Amino acid sequence: MLSIASKLSKKDAQKYIGPAEVLKIDKKEGLVLLEIKKDNTTTEIWAKSALAYQAQFFPGQSVLAIGDKINGMYITGLLDLNRDEIKTTTIFTMENGIYGLINQKNEDQTFQLMSNSGKLIFAYDSKTQKSTINIHSGDLDFVTPQGEINFKSAEDINFTSEQSVNMKSGSGINLSTDNSSGTMVSNIKINQRGMKFTTPDLSVLTRKGNLIIQDLKYRGKKISTTVDSVLLIAKRTETIAKQIIEKAKTVYKQIEGLRDIKAGRLKTLVKTTLHVKSQKAYHRAEKSYKINADKIDLG
DSSP states (O other): OOSSGGGGGGGTTTOOOEEEEEEEEEEEEEEEEEEEEEEEEEEEEOOOEOSSOOOOOOOOOOOEEEETTTTOOOOOOOEEEEGTTTTTEEEOOOOTTEEEEEEEETTEEEEEEEEETTTTEEEEETTTTTEEEEEESOOOOOOTTOOOOOOSSSSOOOOOOSSSOOOOOOSSEEEEEEESSSSSEEEEEEEEEEEEEOOOOOOOSSSSSOOOSSSSOOOOSSOOOOOSOOOOSSSSSOOSSOOOOOSSSSOOOOOSSSSOOOOSSSOOSSSSSOOOOOOOOOOOSSOOOOOOSSSOOOO
16 A cells, blocks of 8 residues: 555655544554545555544544654644534443444434444434444344344335345244234235135236146135136046036037037027038937928938
């Protein structure tokens, strides 16, 4: 990394005077890590405070720095004019460098828990009543070996991930929605025995689907379908109904074996032509057989 002296003019090669930003505070050693930007180059350097009073330093603060990397860098003033109305107080510092800040502006207070590198871990704003947890690196675990974990909110709860969102349970997963009176309206229950949906209205929208079920049972009052084409392949099809009504423009049926119809009465109405062709034909009536036509040709 280039030194500050290499970035200055030859006349002032050993000195730097200008603004710097506080990155980190080491209260144990009494040092402040500064970031100096000059000529499109950024340099980090540790500095000591040369102020006559005990100043409170915090990450993001602008200070006046003077010195060099060889002989030492010193803080000689505060430049953060944006924080003139904000009073910042360090309320505690841990041995590992984690510290807590209270920023107060008029009657509004903000509590911040900072890492030893100056990164925000937790924040609470009394004005907005918003709490924030930031984990810049590493994992965040909620562990209760002998208890429950409850998330309760008066408004929405949102989960957003750049990768997968995984839910795993040893016994079951239960998702439900209730109405204003507290009665369950819809429910999805997943356990080791299977999955169950309970809802007053179910809609599935997809461009393409594949449903494989070994044994399917359906029970309902009404089925309405609108499709362009239906292909049914089955070894056996059995339909039991009180009344069947079929309407079609053209019907084609091809039967290789036997077609057996048993009915109390059979009525066929053809508007134009009835054509029957077979190798053999048998018509048998126990009482009477009547043919009524203007002309009958036998040949």
